[in-house]
Amino acid sequence: MIFKAVLRVVSKLLIPPIMLFALYVQFHGDFGPGGGFQAGVIFASAFILYALIFGIDNARKVAPAWATRTLLSLGLVLYAGVGVAGIFLGGSFLDYSVLAEDPVIGQHLGITLIEFGVGATVSGAMITIFFIFAHQDG
Amino acid sequence: MFAGASAAILVTMALALFRAIRGPTIYDRILAVNAVGTLTVVLIAVHGFLAGRPAFLDIALVYALINFIATIAVTKYVKFSHLGHPSGEDERGDV
Amino acid sequence: MALLADIASWACLIAGSLFAFIGAVGIIRLPDVFARMHGAGILDTLGMGLILAGLMIHEGFTLVTVKLVLIVVFIFFASPTTTHALARAALNGGVEPVVDGKNAPAAETSERTGGPSKT
Amino acid sequence: MLQALSLGAVLYGLWLLLSGHYQPLLLGLGVASTVVVVLIARRMDLIDREGHPVHLSGRFLLYIPWLLWEIVKANIDIARVIVRPKMAIGPTVLRLKGTQKSELGHVIYANSITLTPGTVTIGLEEGVLSVHALTREAAEGLISGDMDRRVTAVEGAADGRGEHGA
Structure with missing residues (x-):
């Protein structure tokens, strides 16, 4: 397949930094604006850019349906798992303080895991939604 | 001084928006909206300094990124009427 | 020294705002979509660049400056790309550039005529 | 690898x-x-000589100051044209042959042209660029071929063997 050069080269250059930026936003939710939702959207937007330039079929090869669905559900499971773990360890749902010996470390761990779950779910959902829209005709 | 710059950017945005509303073609509108997006990036950055919170720069970077991808997506949508790979003349399959 | 930096920062902000404003005036005044791209080009390069440069000078040499540089670099990559995509979409959508002067070759891209006519 | x-x-x-x-x-x-x-x-198959052109970075860094200065000069020219009450514009479309060897070089050339106000690349097909120029001066500046030579220099002499996948 022949792709027009300018868009192909520039997007090839920009997609890896965009994905890295998404992960930066993911893990620096404590320090600045950001967190799971935003990171998920940015990560998905890198995929959407790939799909726009290189075609839906290639993008589907990179991120097949089972992969995005697994990502989506894994994020949800992680979120619920952290919440339920709080109950089992003697707190209430989503009680981070009981996750570790030291409540502060526990809270930190809990929030990081929850944000990661949110990010995974959001990016999976966004990519899935994009593919569903794009497969429509006209 | 940042307030002055913000005001200037807002006036500039209003001018660009005028073109976005006037048209006449869809491409004029996309061009104007893209310009408004760039100005928004600058406005967010300036506002971060105005509010003394340089963490706003992350948001500005995100906005620049979304502006880029959104403009390409809209351009592609306008050109092919859908976002997927065109079924027909596939050699023109990008924007 | 601080005063000098303040003056430079001020000058950059004012000049950048001025260029952005002129670019927007260009977007309004110029006759067709291809000409308007030049106005948007002013806004995207020197307008945006000078305002952010003013912020950089104000901030000094920190990680904040690095992020400003990243924004400028990103826009310098992205802006011509979107302009190019838009120009191709406009040509494809049947908008012909207004040209004056008889020496201009036909304003079609080779993607519709089937190949480059002359170089 | x-x-x-x-x-x-x-x-x-x-x-x-x-x-x-x-x-x-x-x-x-x-x-x-x-x-x-x-x-x-x-x-995604992004890592090759196009997607990660680290071999150009040194010469590209030398090219940036020149490009920035060109952008500043072109900005002032076009800004002057726009603010005149009667705009002295003469839009033309011209075709240029980029002398770069790889498509990456053509893309750098095309984007440099677009970044410089007054000229916009509206088509790039196998090394032939269609450029929309707002004024006669901007068009003449491109025809002189200075930017073309410099971008070719960025690409370097030994880079004609195309990309190889990573």
Whole structure:
């Protein structure tokens, strides 16, 4: 397949930094604006850019349906798992303080895991939604 | 001084928006909206300094990124009427 | 020294705002979509660049400056790309550039005529 | 493989610049993120001489100041044209042959032209660029071929063998 050069080269250059930026936003939710939702959207937007330039079929090869669905559900499971773990360890749902010996470390761990779950779910959902829209005709 | 710059950017945005509303073609509108997006990036950055919170720069970077991808997506949508790979003349399959 | 930096920062902000404003005036005044791209080009390069440069000078040499540089670099990559995509979409959508002067070759891209006519 | 490593190094540098927090946890997360991104980029087939043109970076850095100065000059010219009550514009479309050897070089040339106000690349087909120029001066500046020569110099002499996949 022949792709027009300018868009192909520039997007090839920009997609890896965009994905890295998404992960930066993911893990620096404590320090600045950001967190799971935003990171998920940015990560998905890198995929959407790939799909726009290189075609839906290639993008589907990179991120097949089972992969995005697994990502989506894994994020949800992680979120619920952290919440339920709080109950089992003697707190209430989503009680981070009981996750570790030291409540502060526990809270930190809990929030990081929850944000990661949110990010995974959001990016999976966004990519899935994009593919569903794009497969429509006209 | 940042307030002055913000005001200037807002006036500039209003001018660009005028073109976005006037048209006449869809491409004029996309061009104007893209310009408004760039100005928004600058406005967010300036506002971060105005509010003394340089963490706003992350948001500005995100906005620049979304502006880029959104403009390409809209351009592609306008050109092919859908976002997927065109079924027909596939050699023109990008924007 | 601080005063000098303040003056430079001020000058950059004012000049950048001025260029952005002129670019927007260009977007309004110029006759067709291809000409308007030049106005948007002013806004995207020197307008945006000078305002952010003013912020950089104000901030000094920190990680904040690095992020400003990243924004400028990103826009310098992205802006011509979107302009190019838009120009191709406009040509494809049947908008012909207004040209004056008889020496201009036909304003079609080779993607519709089937190949480059002359170089 | 080497290119994947160098992409990883560049991305990790970007992480350090973005982050600003140098605790072991975040440094470790940075390594993990970099590895994930490089793996996805490999899967997307982005890592080759086009997607990661690190071999050009030295000469490209030398090209940037010249390009910036051109952008400043062109900006002033076009701004002057726009603010005159009667705009002295003469839009033309011209075709140029880029003398670069690879498509990457053509893309650098095309984007440099578009970044300079007064000229916009509206088509790029196998090394032939269609350029919309707002004024006669802008068109003449391009026809003189100075920018073309400099971009070709950025590409370097020994770079004609095309890309090889990573």
